[in-house]
Every structure is written in C-alpha cells, then in structure tokens.
Amino acid sequence: MNLLLLHPDQYLHDALWRLNARQCVHVRTVLNLTEGQQCRAGLLGGSTGMATVKSIENNGVTVEFKPLSHSEAALPLSLLMALPRPKMLKRILIDATSLGIKRIVLINSWKVDKSYWQTPNLKADLLREKMILGLEQARDTCLPELILAPRFKPFVEDSLDEWAGSGQRILAHPGDYPTLPCNLTEPVTLAVGPEGGWTPYEVDMLQRQGFACHSFGARILRVETALPALVGRIMRLP
Template identity: 45%
Template sequence: MNLLLFTADDLLAPGRLAVSDRRLQHLHTVHRARPGDTVRVGETGGLMGQGVLVELDRQRAVIEFSLDTPPPAKLPVTLLLALPRPKMLRRILRSAAEFGVESLVLINSYRVEKSYWQTPVLQPGTVRDYLLQGLEQARDTVLPAVHLEPRFKPFVEDRLPALLAGRRALLAHPRDDAPLPPTDNRDALVVAIGPEGGFIPYEVEKLLDSGFEAVALGPRILRVENAVSSVLGRLLPAP
C-alpha cells in the first residue's frame, strides 16, 4: 500500500481520519508503522497528500493530514475484455487500476464460461475493493469505471458504436496481423482482448465490422492477464 486511501466515512473531523480495517493491518504488518510516522494519504476521487500517525494501536489508527497534490492523469484507454475466470479477474481488476485505465468493459464471448457471470467477484463492493488495491499500489485516487455486458451481440450492435465514437479501436488477437502500432499517449483508445483461446471467428468479424483494427502482440500466445499488461505497458507515457 503506497497510498492510504480514505473516504468521507473515515473522517473524524476536517484533516483527521481513522481506519480500523485492512488498512490498519497493513500499517502494522507491512509498514511496521509507529506513532509519529508520516504516511501518504489520498481521498478516493480527490487529492493526495501527507499524513502523520497521531494514534496507533490494534483497534485503530488516527491520522492528521493535508491534501495538496492531484492524482496522476488517467490513461485514455477503455479496456474491452472478455470476462476471465474469477481468479484471473481479481488480478486484472488490480492491474487495470494500477495502469490507470479510464474504464473497463467486461463482455461475454462464446468461450466465456456461463458460471463466470455468477462469481461473487463481480459484486460491486468486491470489484471496488480490488480496484482500490490497484490505486493504492499506483498512488492514484480515481477509480476506473467498470461496466458489465453479458450479451455479446446486443452490446456490439447497440452500444459499442457510441463507445467507439472519436476513439481508435484496436483488437489484440492472435493472428498474423500488423504489430501494435505506435500511439500518442493522448489518443483515446478502445482495446479489445478476448478470452483464453481468443474470440471465435464470428466475434472477430463483428468487432472488425464495428471499426476495430486487428493487431498482434508478437509471435507468442499470451495468457489474458499477460496480454492486458503487455498492451497497457506499451501505452503508458514515457517518464
């Protein structure tokens, strides 16, 4: 946890907050913090700054803080992702937040197991918790938007056109296509990545007909989570 995130519910008074959940445990077990230590804090959806631990025991931590730093700019990318298996989804949610994507759209595909849509990981509170973990790692405060689209054809035909308006659309698919092209870090992109085994030909053609460009990530076939990291890593702005 490189940033302790809080909300209005954690405030004791202006400039003073208390935590007693996993954040407290992290302060004890990872940071090995003590009263008087300085910690980085950020308000979810708002500014970041510094805090001082004025109280710390096994029940709670009390922090006095001030905020003066805006969060980093988001990566102008919407990730269109065939719903992965739950264990992988947890990691991808964290990664999406770490990379700073603006939004994540989880879609259905022929190769997506129906049971995946019933996983407790998709509960809003659980999704939010994994996204927050990614923000804490990356020192960011702004949550990506997450949308669920459990029906492929209605989504592609009815809602995808509006999503693609004014954006370049790239379909990362294991075929003999052109490599991922250079992009300006300010370009608004939609990047589609399929399930394990890839999109079926019908789905590929529907996406191409909608305006996607097919691109390749290289000669190796990557697991979904590695494909996500590979694509987003190439799109990050240079330091």
Template identity: 40%
Template sequence: MNLVLLPASSQIGAQLTVTDPRRLKHLKEVHKAAPGHSLSVGLENGPMGRARLDALDDESAIFTIEHLDTPIPAPLPVHVVLALPRPRMLARSLENMAALGVKQITLLHTRRVEKSYWQSPELAPDKLTHHLILGLEQCKDTRLPTVTLEKRFKPFVEDRLPGLLESAQGLFAHPGETYACPHGRALDAPPVVLAIGPEGGFIDYEVEAFRAADMQGIHLGSRILRVETAVVSLLSRLF
C-alpha cells in the same frame, strides 16, 4: 499499500480515521507505523497528500492531515473491453488495470467465456471495488475506475460500441492479426477502445463483428499469453 486510500467519510475536519481491518493490519505489519510517522494518504475519487499518524491500536488509526495537494497521475486515454476471465485472473487483471491508470473497463461475454464465470462472487460490487482499490494503493492514485458488465456480446457490439467509437480509435487484440500492436501513443492522443479476448481468442463471428464496427485487429506476436499478461503487455506497449 503505497497509499492509505480511504473513503471520503473517513475525513472529519483535519482528521482521518481508519477502521478497516485490512488497512490496520498493513499499517502495523508492513509499514511498521507508529504515532508521529507521516504517510501518503488519499480519499477515494478525491485529493491525495500526507498525514501524520496520531494513534494506532487494534480498532482504529487516527491521522491528522498535513496537506492534500499532491498531483494525481494522469489516466490512460483507454477504455478496456475485456472478455470476462476466470475469477482469479479477473482479480489480478482489475488490480493491474487500476495500477496502470485505466479508468473505463467493460467486462464482456464472448463465446469462449464460461457462463459460470458470471456467477462468481468476484463480480459483486464490493469485490470489484476491493481489487480496484488495491491497484490504486499500489500506484498512488485516488480515482476509481468504472466497471460495466456486458453479458451479451451482440447487443454490446451493435448498440453500445458505436457510441464508444465516435471519438476513439478501436483496436481488438487477437492472435494471427496482420498488424502489431502500436507503440508509444502519447497520453494526449485520441482515446482508444481496446478489446481483449479470452485466452482462446475471439471466435470468427466476434472478430468479424469488431471489424464491422470499424475496429482494427492487432497482435502481440506469435505467443499466446495469459489474460493478465496480455492486459499489461498491451497497455504498456500502447502507452
């Protein structure tokens, strides 16, 4: 936790109050924080800066704000459409995307996504937010990504994807495509809608549906990667 990221309700005047057990444990065991220490703090979807720890016990930590004017990292101009992975990989993928600066995420059902994945407790709003916050705490950012669940492939591709592509370039990653993933796009370049399939890839129907939507297929080479690895590799290469 490189950033103590707190809900806006934690602030009263010039003070911040921490009561979450996870954060308190981290302050004690990892930061070895003690009264008088200055730490990086931020408010969810708000400002970021530093605050002085005034008190810390088993129930709460009290900070006094020193300043909240530290610049927040620029977001990546990308909307990731990710075939819903298994719960453990979903958690890590969300954390990685949040840490890398992705602010728009769609979790999509595809043919090779197990239907049972949609029943996972990891899709509960509080669980999704938890993993996103872990990613933001890692990279020192405060702006929470938006996560949308799309449980039906065809309505998403036919009805909602065209609107996303009105002002963005569409790419879908799939083994065996002709073109390698583009490299080194500028952050001020037009945004990208990036679709990433499950480990088995998209089926032929899904590939053709993306092509019909004017999306370009790309690859990362001949190796088949785990979803969490592919997400990081694609975003790192693109930007």
C-alpha cells in the same frame, strides 16, 4: 499498499480520519509508524497528500490528512475485455487499475464459460475491493468506471460505438495482421478476447464498429500476461 487511501465514511472532524482494520494493521506492522510520523495518503476520488498519525489506541489509528496534489494521470485507454476466469479476474482488475485504465467493460464471448457470469467474484463490492488495491498500488485515487456486458451482440451493436468514442480502436487478435502500434498518447480503445481468441463472428462484429485487428507476435499468451504486455506496447505510460 503504496498509498493510504481514505474513504469518505472514515472522516471524523477537523481533518482527522479513522483508519479501517486493514489500514491499521498496515500502518502499525508494515510501516511501523508511531504517533507524529507520516506516510503518503489520498482521498478516494480526490487529492493525494500526507497523513500524520495522531493517535494509536486499542489497535485503532487516527490520522490527520493534508492534501497536496492531484492524483496520478489517467491512461487514455479504454478496455473492452472478454470476462476472464474468476480466479484471474481479481489479478487482472488490480493490474488494469494500477496501470491507470479508467474505463473497463467486461463482456461475454462464445468462448467464455457461462458459469463465469454466476461467480460471486462479480459482486459489486468485491470488484470495487480489487480496484481499490490497484489504486493503492499505483498511488492513485480515482476508481475506474466498470461495466458488465453479459450479452455480446446487444452491447456491441447498441452501446459500443458511443462508449468507445473517438480515437483508435484496436483488436488484439492472433493471425496475419499488422503489428501493434506503440507509444500512443491519444485515446485508444483496446479489445482483448478470451483465451483462445475471439470467434470469427465476434471479430467481424467488432470490425464493423471500427476495430482493426493487430498481431502481438506468434505466442499465445494468457490474458493476465497479455494485458500488461499489450498496454505497455501500445501506450506511453504516464
């Protein structure tokens, strides 16, 4: 936790905030703060600044928060990703959020097991929890917009063009394709398929929506490995 991220429902009065149980443990046992000491903090959806410990009583912690600056810059990249395996989804969401990606669609693919869409990990509160961890890691305060698209064709035909907006549309796909661009600063929409890649039908539909296939070398990577590598190659990170 590189940022003590305060939620609106934790506000007490006069710039005082009551920490939740997880934050209390971190402040007391990891940071080893005592009354009067400070740490980096931010308000969810708002500014970052410093939090001063005002009281520690019965394992509860109250801090005073003073905003100083805006949150970290967002990455101008939108991510269209085939729903990964449930165990990997948690890690991928944390990583995507910490990289500064603010628009994410998890979409179905023929190679995505149907059971993945039934996992409890897709509950909104659990998805939000993982993105919160990504914000804390990167000292960011703004949650990504996350959309679930369990039906591939309707989303691609009816919603994808408007959602992707302007900018390049890149389809990461193994094969004899041009190499990926690098160090881009303008808006980009990146489509990352399931392990094993998109099917030819899915590639064709995405190409009809303006996505261009690009290769990332001969190695076939797991999604959780490929995503940060792709983003680091394509974008100039803020």
